[in-house]
Amino acid sequence: MSFPEELYKLQPIVSLTMADQVENQLLDYIVKRAIKPGDSIPKETELAQGLGVSRNVVREALSRLRMLGLIESRKKRGMILTQPDVMKGLERILHPTILDTEVRKQLFELRLVLEVGLGDLLFQRKTDAQMKKLDSIIERERKATTQIERVRCEVDFHATLYEMAGNDTLKRFQTILMPVFEYVVEYESKLDHTSTGTVTHADLVKILYSNNREEFPNAMRKHLLPHFEHL
Amino acid sequence: MSFPEELYKLQPIVSLTMADQVENQLLDYIVKRAIKPGDSIPKETELAQGLGVSRNVVREALSRLRMLGLIESRKKRGMILTQPDVMKGLERILHPTILDTEVRKQLFELRLVLEVGLGDLLFQRKTDAQMKKLDSIIERERKATTQIERVRCEVDFHATLYEMAGNDTLKRFQTILMPVFEYVVEYESKLDHTSTGTVTHADLVKILYSNNREEFPNAMRKHLLPHFEHL
Numbered sequence: 038m039s040f041p042e043e044l045y046k047l048q049p050i051v052s053l054t055m056a057d058q059v060e061n062q063l064l065d066y067i068v069k070r071a072i073k074p075g076d077s078i079p080k081e082t083e084l085a086q087g088l089g090v091s092r093n094v095v096r097e098a099l100s101r102l103r104m105l106g107l108i109e110s111r112k113k114r115g116m117i118l119t120q121p122d123v124m125k126g127l128e129r130i131l132h133p134t135i136l137d138t139e140v141r142k143q144l145f146e147l148r149l150v151l152e153v154g155l156g157d158l159l160f161q162r163k164t165d166a167q168m169k170k171l172d173s174i175i176e177r178e179r180k181a182t183t184q185i186e187r188v189r190c191e192v193d194f195h196a197t198l199y200e201m202a203g204n205d206t207l208k209r210f211q212t213i214l215m216p217v218f219e220y221v222v223e224y225e226s227k228l229d230h231t232s233t234g235t236v237t238h239a240d241l242v243k244i245l246y247s248n249n250r251e252e253f254p255n256a257m258r259k260h261l262l263p264h265f266e267h268l
Numbered sequence: 269m270s271f272p273e274e275l276y277k278l279q280p281i282v283s284l285t286m287a288d289q290v291e292n293q294l295l296d297y298i299v300k301r302a303i304k305p306g307d308s309i310p311k312e313t314e315l316a317q318g319l320g321v322s323r324n325v326v327r328e329a330l331s332r333l334r335m336l337g338l339i340e341s342r343k344k345r346g347m348i349l350t351q352p353d354v355m356k357g358l359e360r361i362l363h364p365t366i367l368d369t370e371v372r373k374q375l376f377e378l379r380l381v382l383e384v385g386l387g388d389l390l391f392q393r394k395t396d397a398q399m400k401k402l403d404s405i406i407e408r409e410r411k412a413t414t415q416i417e418r419v420r421c422e423v424d425f426h427a428t429l430y431e432m433a434g435n436d437t438l439k440r441f442q443t444i445l446m447p448v449f450e451y452v453v454e455y456e457s458k459l460d461h462t463s464t465g466t467v468t469h470a471d472l473v474k475i476l477y478s479n480n481r482e483e484f485p486n487a488m489r490k491h492l493l494p495h496f497e498h499l
Contacts, residue, residue: 056331074368100287100328101335120368127358137305137351143437153485154385157496206374254384254485265388
């Protein structure tokens with residue numbers, strides 16, 4: 038059985054393997070030449086010639102790098118290397134329904150680990166405005182009458198902590214993981230499982246005000262204990 | 269100024285924007301239809317027809333999803349959704365030389381945060397064999413006579429902790445971040461900065477043997493303190 042040349046070229050597996058190779062070669066090239074964000078990279082036609090592949094394959098590989106935020110087209114300057122957005126690839130696939138239970142569990146554990154270890158960044162960078170924001174969330178929580186309001190306060194409180202850590206990559210990571218966390222919280226609330234440990238949000242805020250860095254990790258551990266026990 | 273139709277179609281920006289749109293539509297479709305890992309997704313030709321775009325554009329978008337480990341081609345079954353490898357996109361771009369100082373710093377902070385919070389997973393999952401491995405690393409470190417040997421022991425010790433946490437996503441994350449960590453360690457050693465805190469690797473192992481969960485986070489904080497002070 039033989040296909041016309043053109044059809045053969047259209048077979049996805051062949052063309053994707055080519056794109057994989059070109060992608061890897063480009064990444065290698067960038068690393069080995071120590072190309073820095075802002076530097077130009079060769080034109081599509083030059084790459085096709087240099088690598089001995091079609092422009093289509095080159096374009097496909099470049100498209101992937103662009104999706105990862107690694108390259109950008111600039112008017113008059115052609116393509117340049119950009120400071121990659123390290124979370125861009127992650128963001129696209131972290132939807133809870135397409136992750137299996139095991140991976141969801143692993144990501145949830147990752148969250149628990151991060152929050153226990155977050156203290157030093159918080160003490161180093163917390164601002165008065167952020168501390169007031171935490172106070173107001175606790176106040177809202179105290180007055181909450183429905184489960185929905187309480188869950189919202191829970192989410193706001195922890196999201197604010199990530200903000201306070203003053204680390205964009207970490208914050209971004211938390212935003213991406215959020216749907217996974219909400220998924221787990223929802224799951225736990227269906228189990229009629231109350232997610233409050235012996236240490237409350239108010240206790241955590243008190244520790245942040247007190248500047249007692251040693252107290253934070255274990256207080257957060259106790260706050261999250263009901264989750265840890267689920268693992 | 270006007271281009272022939274065909275040339276116009278070859279303009280990268282236009283075709284990439286199309287691929288972006290198709291990629292987003294596909295992700296949307298997967299999420300909204302609640303397609304699960306192992307389920308089939310429509311053929312390239314069906315997608316092209318359904319979306320009213322060329323097969324080239326569809327192939328480009330599919331290529332991106334494949335790169336992210338979200339779809340796979342299976343003999344006789346066509347394309348299926350796979351359990352995505354959540355770290356795949358991250359892996360491709362996390363090379364220290366293409367990250368700027370700020371992002372490198374943020375990733376290094378992330379590491380410090382993770383290790384302080386790691387304790388509960390360690391206590392829950394550590395095995396005798398893993399504890400023995402830590403013992404032998406400490407023994408090697410004690411006998412080390414060169415800076416290179418010491419750095420190697422340092423890296424091995426912390427990598428073993430991640431292994432012991434029994435969380436593949438976390439371990440993978442650490443493996444990907446490793447070049448960034450090594451870069452920072454190298455930078456610090458050039459500053460003639462000794463990276464040993466008041467708590468040694470041997471102290472940490474003692475705590476792991478003692479099963480004292482409360483002690484771990486602050487012991488790790490003190491172990492990492494020289495790094496925190498660099499932030």
